[in-house]
Amino acid sequence: MKIVEIKSLEYPCLLRQINDPPEKLYCKGSWDANLFNNCLAVVGSRRMTVYGKQITNELVSKIALSGITIVSGFMYGVDAQAHKAALSVGGKTIAVMPCGIDLIHPGHQKDLYEQIIAEGSLIISEFERNFPPARWTYPKRNRIVAGLSQATLVIEGSSKSGTLITAEFAKKFKRKLFAVPGPLTSSLSQATSQLIKEGASLVADPDDVLGYYGLSRSKDSANPFLESNLSELEKDILKKLRQEPKEFDALCRLTKISASKLGTVISFMLLKGLVEEESGKYYVSKSRFSA
Amino acid sequence: MLVKVASALNLGLHTLAMEVEVNVANRGLPAFEIVGLPSKAVAESKERVRTAISNSRIQFPTKRIVINLAPADVPKEGAFYDLPIAVGIVAAILGCQPPEKSLFFGELSLDGTLRHTKGALLLALFAKEKGIKNVFVPKPSANEAAIIKGVNVYPVENISQLLPFFCGQLRFEPVVYNEIHSRPKASRAEFDMSEVLGQEQTKRAMEIAAAGGHNIFMVGSPGSGKTMLARAFPGILPLLTEEESLEVTKVYSASGLIRPEGSLIKARPFRAPHHTISSVGLIGGGSKLKPGEISLAHRGVLFLDEFNEFPRLALEALRQPLEDGCITICRSKQRATFPSQFILIASANPCPCGYLYHPKKACVCTQREIEKYKKRISGPVLDRIDLCVEVPVADFRALSQEKRIKESLESSETIRQRIIKARKMQESRFKKETIYTNSEMRNKHIKKYCGLSKEVDQLLFKAGVRFNLSARSYFKMIKISRSIADLEGTEEIEISHMAEALQYCSLEKRDASVYR
Numbered sequence: 002m003k004i005v006e007i008k009s010l011e012y013p014c015l016l017r018q019i020n021d022p023p024e025k026l027y028c029k030g031s032w033d034a035n036l037f038n039n040c041l042a043v044v045g046s047r048r049m050t051v052y053g054k055q056i057t058n059e060l061v062s063k064i065a066l067s068g069i070t071i072v073s074g075f076m077y078g079v080d081a082q083a084h085k086a087a088l089s090v091g092g093k094t095i096a097v098m099p100c101g102i103d104l105i106h107p108g109h110q111k112d113l114y115e116q117i118i119a120e121g122s123l124i125i126s127e128f129e130r131n132f133p134p135a136r137w138t139y140p141k142r143n144r145i146v147a148g149l150s151q152a153t154l155v156i157e158g159s160s161k162s163g164t165l166i167t168a169e170f171a172k173k174f175k176r177k178l179f180a181v182p183g184p185l186t187s188s189l190s191q192a193t194s195q196l197i198k199e200g201a202s203l204v205a206d207p208d209d210v211l212g213y214y215g216l217s218r219s220k221d222s223a224n225p226f227l228e229s230n231l232s233e234l235e236k237d238i239l240k241k242l243r244q245e246p247k248e249f250d251a252l253c254r255l256t257k258i259s260a261s262k263l264g265t266v267i268s269f270m271l272l273k274g275l276v277e278e279e280s281g282k283y284y285v286s287k288s289r290f291s292a
Numbered sequence: 293m294l295v296k297v298a299s300a301l302n303l304g305l306h307t308l309a310m311e312v313e314v315n316v317a318n319r320g321l322p323a324f325e326i327v328g329l330p331s332k333a334v335a336e337s338k339e340r341v342r343t344a345i346s347n348s349r350i351q352f353p354t355k356r357i358v359i360n361l362a363p364a365d366v367p368k369e370g371a372f373y374d375l376p377i378a379v380g381i382v383a384a385i386l387g388c389q390p391p392e393k394s395l396f397f398g399e400l401s402l403d404g405t406l407r408h409t410k411g412a413l414l415l416a417l418f419a420k421e422k423g424i425k426n427v428f429v430p431k432p433s434a435n436e437a438a439i440i441k442g443v444n445v446y447p448v449e450n451i452s453q454l455l456p457f458f459c460g461q462l463r464f465e466p467v468v469y470n471e472i473h474s475r476p477k478a479s480r481a482e483f484d485m486s487e488v489l490g491q492e493q494t495k496r497a498m499e500i501a502a503a504g505g506h507n508i509f510m511v512g513s514p515g516s517g518k519t520m521l522a523r524a525f526p527g528i529l530p531l532l533t534e535e536e537s538l539e540v541t542k543v544y545s546a547s548g549l550i551r552p553e554g555s556l557i558k559a560r561p562f563r564a565p566h567h568t569i570s571s572v573g574l575i576g577g578g579s580k581l582k583p584g585e586i587s588l589a590h591r592g593v594l595f596l597d598e599f600n601e602f603p604r605l606a607l608e609a610l611r612q613p614l615e616d617g618c619i620t621i622c623r624s625k626q627r628a629t630f631p632s633q634f635i636l637i638a639s640a641n642p643c644p645c646g647y648l649y650h651p652k653k654a655c656v657c658t659q660r661e662i663e664k665y666k667k668r669i670s671g672p673v674l675d676r677i678d679l680c681v682e683v684p685v686a687d688f689r690a691l692s693q694e695k696r697i698k699e700s701l702e703s704s705e706t707i708r709q710r711i712i713k714a715r716k717m718q719e720s721r722f723k724k725e726t727i728y729t730n731s732e733m734r735n736k737h738i739k740k741y742c743g744l745s746k747e748v749d750q751l752l753f754k755a756g757v758r759f760n761l762s763a764r765s766y767f768k769m770i771k772i773s774r775s776i777a778d779l780e781g782t783e784e785i786e787i788s789h790m791a792e793a794l795q796y797c798s799l800e801k802r803d804a805s806v807y808r
Contacts, residue, residue, distance in 0.1 A: 047659070077659045109663055188654070248684045249795075253492040254697060260496035261776070261792055268791035272754055280649040281682045 002102070002130075003028045013037040019148040019174050023127035029102045030123040036093055039214050042072045042146045044167045045079025045156035046189050051246070051279045053157040053189065056181055057082040058089075060154070063207035065092025067216045072097065072149050074142055074167075075114075075124075077107055079156045084113060087122075094122045095149065099142040101132035143167040152177035152213055154204065158192030165192050168201075177213055179204045231275075234258070234266055239275065239285060246282040295383045298395050299376040300418050301368065302411040304581050304621075304628025305546055307418035312373060312396075313360040314380030320356035326377075328361030334368045340400045341378045348404035348452040353385055367625060369580055372409055374400035375428065378451055388458050394426035395419050398433070398448065405450040406430035410548030413541055416440040426466075432552035436545060438469035439538070439556050471555050480559055481527030483520055486701040490686035494521055497681045497796055499707055502528050503714035504775030505729030507614065507636040507676065509599070512683030513650045518639040521683070522595045525637060526562045527704035529593070530712045536591045539631055543587050561592030563634075567599075571606035575613070576630055577621045586613050587630035599638035600668045607673055610636075614676040617732065633732075638677065640669075650685055678731060678768045679796045714778040730775045735767070742770050748790045755794050769793045 005011050005026045011034055016022050043061055045053060057079055065071050065087035073080040075096040087094040096117055100106050102124050105114045117124055127145060128138065143163060147153055147170035155178070158164030171178050178201040183190030197203050204210055208218055231239070234256070241247065241255055253263050267283065270276045277284045294315045301310040324338050345352050359377055361368050375398035383390050390396070397415050399407045412433035417440050419427050426444045429437045434447035444466035448454065456462040485495060494510060498521060501508040510518045532540060541557045544550050550557075565574065565585045576584030586594060596602060613619045617633035642648040643662045648655040657665075691697055718729055721741055727733065733741070744752070752769060755761065761769070770785070773793040777785045 048655075107660065109660065249493045250490050250684060250686060254490075260492040264493070264496065264792040264795040265788045266791075268755070268794040271794075272751070272758055281684050 003032050005032075013149060015040070015151065016145065016148045019144065021144070022148065023145065026125050026127060027102045027130060028123055028125045030118045031121045032123065033121075036070050036095065036123060037149065039069045039216075040072050040095070040150040041069050041210065041214075042150035042153040042167065042171070043079065043083035043156065044073060044143075044146065044153065044158075044164050045083075046158045046162060046164060046192075047076055047078035047080075048189065049078040049082060049157060050183075050187060050189055051282070051284070052183065052187070053079055054082055054279070055284070057156055058086045060156075060181070060204065060207050060210070061086035062090045062092075063218055064210055065094070066090045067207075067211055067214075067218060068092075069211075069214060069216070070095055072146055074099065074139075074146055074163075075106070075110070076163075077110060079164075081110055081113055083156075084117060084122075088116055088120055091120075096122070096124045097142050097145045097149070098124060098126040098128070098134075099138040100126065100134035101128045101130040102126045103130040104133065106134050139163055140166050144170050147171040147174060147176060150176065152179060152210065154179040154181070154210060155193055155196055155201070156181050157183055157187075157189040159188050160191040160195065162192055165195075168192070168196055178202065179210055179213075232266075235270060235275065238266065238270065242276060242283055242285045246279075246284045248282050252283065293384045293387065295380045295389060297376040297380045297383070297390055298424070299373060299397055300395055300415050301366065302370075302372075302414050302546060303366075303626055304583070305414065305542055305630060306628065307414050308363075308366065309418075309422065310368075311362045312376040312380055313362060314377065314384055315358045315360075316353055316381065316384040317356040317358070322354045322356060324357045324359075326359045326361065328359075328364040329367045330361060331367060331369050333371050334361070334373055337371060337374050337377060337400075340371075340374055340402060341381065343402045344374075344400045344404040344451060345378060345381060347402060348450065350382065350385065350452070350455070353381070357381065370410075371399040372397050372411065374398060375406060375430075375448065379428075379454065382451060382454060383458060386455070386458055390458065391426060393424050394428060395424055396428045398428070398430040400451070403450075404452060406432075406448050408432035408552040410550070411545055412437040413439055413545035413550070416443050416445060417542070419443045434467040435470055435553050435555055436541075436550050438467050439541065441469070469555070481524050481562075481704065483524040484527060485524050485704040485707055488517060488521055488524060489688050489691040489697065489701070491517055491521060491683060493795070494681050494683050495707075497679050498525055499528065499711065500772060500775050500779065500796070501525075501635060501637075501679050502707075503711045503730075503779050504678075504718070504771065505635055505731040506678040506772065506775065507731070508638070508679040508681070509674070509677045510637070510639040510681055510683050511642050512639070513641060513648070513653075513685050514646045516683040516685045517688075518683050519597055522564075522593075522597070522637045522639060523562075524704065525595075525635075526560055526593055528707045528711055529560045529635075530708065530715055532558055532560055532591055540591050543583050543590055543630065547583050547588065549588070561589055562595065563589040563592070564595040564597065567597065567601040569602070569606060571603060571609050574602075574606045575609045575619060575621070576628075577623070581621060581623065581626055581628045583630045584619075586610070586619065586632040586634060589634040590631045592634055593637060594634045595637045595639075597639050599640040600665055604668065604670075607668075608670060611672055611676065614673075635731075636677065639683075642682075649682075652685075675762075675764050678772055681796060710779055713781065714775065717778045717781065730771050730778065733771055733774075738767060738770055742774050742785060744770070744785060744790075745787075748773075748785055748787050751787055751790050759794070759797060761797065765797055769797065772796055 061083045071087040071094040073083045084094045143166050153171040180193040180196040180201040181204050277286050297312045299310045301308045376396040399409045412429045413436050416437035420443050428446045431447035431449045438445045447467045563585050574584050613632040618631050620629045643657045644665050645656050647653040773785050773789040776789040
């Protein structure tokens with residue numbers, strides 16, 4: 002464990018610039034001053050939708066791969082997904098806790114907590130080691146999340162949410178605000194739609210964020226699957242899934258083949274990484290999406 | 293005068309020989325005593341017998357009557373001993389001995405007629421095993437006892453009927469077994485599979501479950517049709533074989549669930565206990581060791597709706613019967629073994645509010661609540677359920693308007709024919725084994741009968757890595773693919789069979805995705 006005081010030279014400069022910077026930062030993990038050079042806060046709803054999960058994975062993994070540190074609040078939903086996505090590509094991440102750093106909150110994410118410490122990332126908090134989380138500590142935490150980062154990326158959120166609190170802090174600190182558009186039918190698109198209306202930059206591609214940091218995406222590895230290698234049925238299924246994710250039964254009716262035959266084909270497609278299954282629906286895998 | 297009447301005692305499904313000794317003494321004060329550990333119901337038999345005899349216009353002797361139920365150290369339950377006691381007394385009055393090699397069994401009514409008594413089938417079976425030729429049972433229970441061939445079952449209507457018989461004046465004709473229901477074509481089900489629109493995947497999973505006798509777990513929001521599908525399930529099951537019929541009828545006879553004049557049970561039982569059931573109600577037991585719901589579902593279906601809501605104790609108690617196909621209940625006074633080879637259909641909501649993943653309604657549960665809800669079912673119980681499917685909410689109104697979908701629906705009977713074929717394959721495969729279906733296969737059977745080709749093995753390995761399959765899940769997948777191959781009529785498990793089997797491990801897939 003390490004305690005960094007505000008007078009210390011190690012104290013992150015960006016955080017020092019905000020109105021009420023924390024006096025002390027308690028840290029766990031591997032402290033590295035370079036970690037704070039390029040930071041992006043990624044925030045969003047706890048009730049992440051499948052869409053939100055896909056987008057978080059897609060954007061964050063590519064951004065983190067380019068060397069940007071992903072800062073978030075360790076809550077389940079988009080926050081946790083952002084930490085996971087960053088770690089999955091070997092990127093760096095900082096989890097800012099709403100409680101003391103010795104507490105794991107929420108408790109079921111113990112694995113993630115340990116992974117962050119083990120894989121050279123950082124857990125920080127302004128609260129004493131065993132300080133319990135309370136209603137008022139969450140906005141305090143959000144202030145640090147926004148304060149540490151040059152920019153904040155909002156993925157999903159409802160009209161009254163902690164996500165918007167973080168976005169407000171970012172505005173107050175005069176930091177860049179990014180928002181990912183979501184389907185207008187979803188209540189979790191309210192926050193992002195509102196932010197875009199108010200002038201946040203719309204993100205449709207990882208490059209939109211990376212450009213702000215003066216970086217560009219490292220080249221993707223070539224797509225391992227060639228469309229020509231697929232069977233007619235597989236092509237047909239991909240085509241139908243690209244319009245909209247579908248349930249097994251719906252796919253069964255659309256392709257007019259038996260449940261047993263479709264089960265076989267879908268299993269092969271899952272194993273080949275062509276499609277993914279999430280909450281009972283099949284999706285075209287993210288690596289195939291742009292194709 | 294001492295008269296000995298043979299009878300029997302049912303302990304669970306086990307029957308013990310019992311002798312009723314009646315001594316009518318001329319000396320001593322008039323009395324009527326029963327000894328030999330009688331329970332309340334047996335002790336009260338005194339009053340029933342006395343009144344029934346008087347009401348049959350036989351003068352009840354004002355003598356010292358002592359009745360001993362031997363063996364004296366086994367507790368006696370129930371009202372089955374009314375008839376042997378009455379027979380003993382009547383024989384003593386007449387001064388003759390009751391016919392040899394005969395068992396008497398039955399409950400008396402106060403007017404001297406005999407009532408339907410549970411366990412008549414077990415008695416007849418016992419008589420056959422012991423070489424006892426004649427069995428006297430109440431008339432309403434006679435047909436049930438007559439299921440067993442090679443034993444003369446005499447239907448006794450009332451006590452006065454026995455008097456001339458004992459004097460040798462009346463020829464008593466044994467009852468001829470009469471099957472009330474002509475053999476039904478299929479087990480009765482509330483719904484036909486063709487009434488269920490959509491749900492292609494779940495229907496297919498049910499077909500596989502029925503073919504291989506696998507347990508199945510359905511997860512879906514309220515209104516997705518889980519209950520309807522489960523209730524349609526008995527319709528695709530093959531009928532009971534002769535041996536299975538007898539096994540099932542024995543359990544029902546012991547529980548007194550066979551109607552008067554009832555005959556052999558041919559349809560597979562379907563039991564759907566409510567989730568407030570106690571563990572004794574589910575597993576069996578109680579002070580009189582009765583079979584529980586799992587035994588009543590023997591060779592049939594046990595449907596546990598709202599699986600997560602069942603008391604934890606009851607669910608955990610399911611482990612052993614799911615594994616062994618029978619349950620041994622031990623209490624301080626007695627023990628009994630009941631069969632419990634059933635197909636478990638469990639259904640549950642995906643979260644406490646039920647609307648997780650629902651297309652229209654939003655779920656209001658927190659992550660924590662969902663985790664807690666899922667944890668109510670322990671791993672060992674889930675491990676014993678081979679198939680797992682998610683039942684999505686289908687728009688039935690839209691589906692019912694599409695003509696093509698309606699035409700492509702298969703009836704339960706069509707599906708059942710395929711299942712009968714698959715079961716035949718299993719029958720010939722397991723001829724030399726003690727098991728009947730693929731779901732009962734142990735590791736040694738899997739090694740022997742489910743050799744995987746190299747490419748199938750590789751596919752399974754790949755899937756294991758991708759979906760985080762546990763070691764036990766590997767075996768589940770092999771068993772399911774065996775059943776899929778049987779449905780297709782192939783002796784070899786092909787790669788397409790294994791690929792389809794992988795569709796039914798959705799719980800593992802889901803858990804893997806949580807930590808992805």
